[in-house]
Amino acid sequence: MARARTQFICQNCGAVHQRWAGKCDACGEWNTLVEEGTAGGIGSGPQTLKSARKGRAVALTSLSGDIEDAPRIISGIGELDRVTGGGFVRGSALLVGGDPGIGKSTLLTQAAAALARRGHRVVYVSGEEAVAQIRLRAQRLTVADSTVELAAETNVEDILATLADGKRPDMVILDSIQTLWTDLAESAPGTVTQVRASAQAMIRYAKSTGAAIVLVGHVTKEGQIAGPRVVEHMVDAVLYFEGEGGHHYRILRTIKNRFGPTDEIGVFEMSDKGLRDVANPSELFLGERSGKAPGAAVFAGMEGTRPVLVEIQALVAPSPLGTPRRSLVGWDSARLSMVLAVLEAHCGVRFATHDVYLNVAGGYRISEPAADLAVAAALVSSLTGLALPADCVYFGEISLSGAIRPVAHAAQRLKEAEKLGFRQAVMPASSGELPTALTIGSTQPEHLADLVARIAG
Numbered sequence: 001m002a003r004a005r006t007q008f009i010c011q012n013c014g015a016v017h018q019r020w021a022g023k024c025d026a027c028g029e030w031n032t033l034v035e036e037g038t039a040g041g042i043g044s045g046p047q048t049l050k051s052a053r054k055g056r057a058v059a060l061t062s063l064s065g066d067i068e069d070a071p072r073i074i075s076g077i078g079e080l081d082r083v084t085g086g087g088f089v090r091g092s093a094l095l096v097g098g099d100p101g102i103g104k105s106t107l108l109t110q111a112a113a114a115l116a117r118r119g120h121r122v123v124y125v126s127g128e129e130a131v132a133q134i135r136l137r138a139q140r141l142t143v144a145d146s147t148v149e150l151a152a153e154t155n156v157e158d159i160l161a162t163l164a165d166g167k168r169p170d171m172v173i174l175d176s177i178q179t180l181w182t183d184l185a186e187s188a189p190g191t192v193t194q195v196r197a198s199a200q201a202m203i204r205y206a207k208s209t210g211a212a213i214v215l216v217g218h219v220t221k222e223g224q225i226a227g228p229r230v231v232e233h234m235v236d237a238v239l240y241f242e243g244e245g246g247h248h249y250r251i252l253r254t255i256k257n258r259f260g261p262t263d264e265i266g267v268f269e270m271s272d273k274g275l276r277d278v279a280n281p282s283e284l285f286l287g288e289r290s291g292k293a294p295g296a297a298v299f300a301g302m303e304g305t306r307p308v309l310v311e312i313q314a315l316v317a318p319s320p321l322g323t324p325r326r327s328l329v330g331w332d333s334a335r336l337s338m339v340l341a342v343l344e345a346h347c348g349v350r351f352a353t354h355d356v357y358l359n360v361a362g363g364y365r366i367s368e369p370a371a372d373l374a375v376a377a378a379l380v381s382s383l384t385g386l387a388l389p390a391d392c393v394y395f396g397e398i399s400l401s402g403a404i405r406p407v408a409h410a411a412q413r414l415k416e417a418e419k420l421g422f423r424q425a426v427m428p429a430s431s432g433e434l435p436t437a438l439t440i441g442s443t444q445p446e447h448l449a450d451l452v453a454r455i456a457g
């Protein structure tokens with residue numbers, strides 16, 4: 001029989017060490033190693049030994065269909081189905097991460113009710129709240145009459161026994177993975193060992209029964225799924241639910257997806273009756289527009305396959321400091337420095353004695369370099385005190401030489417801008433063939449200096 005031994009497991013990355021150390025060699029985090037006994041644990045002890053069974057190998061060519069054909073369960077909540085790539089995939093595991101209180105349980109309660117309404121058997125297992133609390137939330141969301149089954153359990157073996165009762169579930173929601181524990185692992189709930197073993201058991205369940213499982217995970221202050229980042233590698237898809245404090249909308253973002261695109265977002269608005277789909281995010285992000293104030297430029301951006309218009313606000317003010325301040329929300333600081341440097345070096349615009357504040361309206365976050373041009377326009381507008389035309393959108397990448405480089409999806413960006421009432425666009429030259437049906441006018445400067453000259457009149 002195996003002798004009881006101890007191991008030290010990193011609570012951040014899940015690496016196993018034989019000896020304690022202050023720092024985990026694998027991920028470089030400090031003070032994350034925790035001693036865990038392995039007697040009877042996973043991977044040791046006689047109960048995990050089983051006789052080998054012969055598997056079956058199939059020819060690659062005989063596997064019909066591809067990603068698009070994966071059997072899906074559609075919720076009917078448009079934004080959610082978009083982010084999952086067309087619905088939950090049967091037999092797959094999905095991780096939904098997010099800060100506590102952001103609305104994960106709300107979203108999944110609504111999804112569960114929507115699925116149940118379409119005749120699916122959905123089981124909502126909560127380890128955090130009592131059944132009465134879940135029912136209260138359901139009442140608030142006006143889905144209390146739904147056929148979703150509720151269970152307040154945390155032990156994986158109990159959960160599996162509950163699920164085995166009755167018709168096979170189509171979807172199982174486990175809220176949250178951090179509360180689950182299995183008899184197979186000895187350590188306390190919430191430790192990496194428990195989270196991993198529990199997730200493994202539930203994923204095995206999904207694969208063998210064809211149910212779609214959703215694991216809910218809390219994110220730490222540092223922005224990682226608390227402790228068990230290992231779970232991210234085990235599941236088929238990872239979604240993050242995020243939002244800015246003080247704003248009502250929430251963004252569901254794909255981080256990983258084996259069955260769909262990874263650059264999609266779903267936009268929701270939190271109301272007193274739960275989350276509402278926002279089918280046209282541009283209207284939401286432009287809703288807070290300040291109008292004809294200097295320093296505001298509308299960026300025609302893309303999120304995945306969808307155009308999104310957002311306002312970029314800049315404030316450039318004389319600085320009392322030796323080293324002027326550069327402060328930004330919603331964009332990349334390295335790219336801001338680059339745009340400032342190009343404006344200084346190639347366009348004769350001086351920021352050296354000015355503080356620069358840059359903000360993306362509504363707490364939205366931009367990751368596209370295509371926003372360079374809109375940022376430059378907002379900066380120059382604020383510095384000169386001259387407002388940009390209110391009916392104009394901007395997009396284009398700026399190179400270090402100041403040349404304006406083309407970006408993808410020009411036609412889609414223009415179409416969205418036109419739909420929302422914009423009449424002009426400043427965009428890169430050589431953006432390819434544009435649809436003739438568009439009535440929006442376009443200016444295509446070759447160099448950033450041309451744009452600066454236009455703004456300064």
Ligand code: TYD
Pocket residue numbers: 098099100101102103104105106107137140141270271272273274275
């Ligand atoms: P919840 O889904 O419990 O968050 P999580 O599971 O991510 O921790 O949502 C909690 C917040 O959402 C809470 O602050 C109340 C708010 N809320 C609403 O504003 N409207 C609603 O209809 C519901 C159910 C919650």
Ligand code: MG
Pocket residue numbers: 101104105106128175
């Ligand atoms: Mg919750």
